[in-house]
Amino acid sequence: MESPLLRTGFRRAIASTHASSQRQALACQRRWLATPTESSGREPVRAAQPIQFTRDDNQFARNKPAGGFSRRGPPRGDGPKSDILLSRIRILPASPSYFTATPRYTDDLLALSALLRKYQLLPQCPPGEAPRIAWKTWEQYKSEVDEPVKETRYNRLLEIIKRLNYIHPALMPEEVTTALERFKRILQPFLNKPKPIIVDNYGRARASGRRKSSTASVYVVEGTGEAVVNGKSLTEYFGRLHDRESAVWALKQTERLDRYNVWATTSGGGTTGQAESIMLATAKALMAHEPDLRPILKRAGTLTRNPKRVERKKAGKLKARKMPAWVKR
Known part of the structure; x- marks a missing residue:
């Protein structure tokens, strides 16, 4: 019987024979694949010619076969040189903000910022005297560009727009006017x-x-100072003295109580709201008779509508904002 030691020796001898044969084959392969030199008698290896991304028509005519065009096709472009290979290798995006989440918004922000840096030294209108323009809302702009623009980012854009709008109209550049037209509402209130x-x-x-x-x-007409509200006299319709004075406050401030008659029809709300609505209408009609009374009526506050409304009661509260006593504890 063969001993284990003898069997192991035979295996190692066979393995070494295979390894030596592999090393000889690899050396032979390296010798055949090695870079030839000039001393070996072969032609030296030369580098490939550089790629020409532009070529003229004469070069294309030399490379064109006798029967037609080359495999690359006729030259493109109207000029003598055309970027054929360059246009195929790399396609540039139309905007540098193409790879952002909001490319159109970013382009608008960069364009307006560039205009502001360019014209920031031009004379401006005094505060509050710039042309009043209704700009697009956040929802309108977001639906127009079709991008997920946040409201805070659009407010940043609006700040630049309003700053450009403060440039004096006599010195407003044409490109600024064109840029601001895109952000105006279609209907200007x-x-x-x-x-x-x-x-x-x-x-x-x-x-x-x-x-x-x-x-x-x-209706205000020259007369003796009579006032009728919904077919009743002023004292019959308004029980409170404050409401009666509010209704004819415009005539009292201009000292015209005994020179004009007032016929009024009112509806909706309470007596205080109706009295103040009559006051506003009376002041407007009085200016039609005497336009010079406008400064007096304006100082008296009869030409400005009070937009305040009654705040309604909320659920879980005693009044509009008053909380129950147990909540305060």
Whole structure:
């Protein structure tokens, strides 16, 4: 029987024979694949010619076969040189913000910032005297660009727009005007001017006023100081002295209580709201008779509508904002 020691020796001898044969084959392969030199009698290895990304028509004519165009096709472009290979190898995006989440917004922000840096030294309008323009809301802009623009980021854009709008209109550059046109609303509410109140053939001036949920329509005509509200006299319709004074406050401030008659129809809301709506309408109609009274009426506060409304009671509260006593503890 063969001993284990003899069997192991035979295995090692066979393995060494295979390893030596592999090393000889690898050396032979390296010798055949080695880079030839000039001393070996072979042609030296030369580097490939550089790629020409542009070529003229003469070179294309030399490379064109007799029967037609080359495999690359006819040269593109109108000029003598065309970037054929370059246009195929790399396609540049139309915008540097192409790979951002909001490319159109980023382009608008960069363009407006560049305009602001360029024209920031131009004279500006005094505070509050810039042209009144209604800009697009956040929802309108977001739906227009179709991008997930946050409201805070759009507010940053609006700050630059309003700063550019403060440039004096006489020195406003054309490119700034063109850039701001994109952010204007289609309908401008500031361009809507109310119809002028005129005195008709019967000597009447009609005006309307509102306060909270109350509305009033008033006719003012020269007379003896009579006031009628919904077919009743002023004292019969308004029980409180404060409401009666509010209704004719415009006539009292201008000292015209005994020179004009007032016919008013009012509806909605309470007595206080109806009285103040009559006051606003009376002041408007009075200016149709005497436009010079506008400064007095404006100082008296009769030409400004009070937009305040009653805040309704909330669930779980005693009033609009008053909390129960047990919550305060």
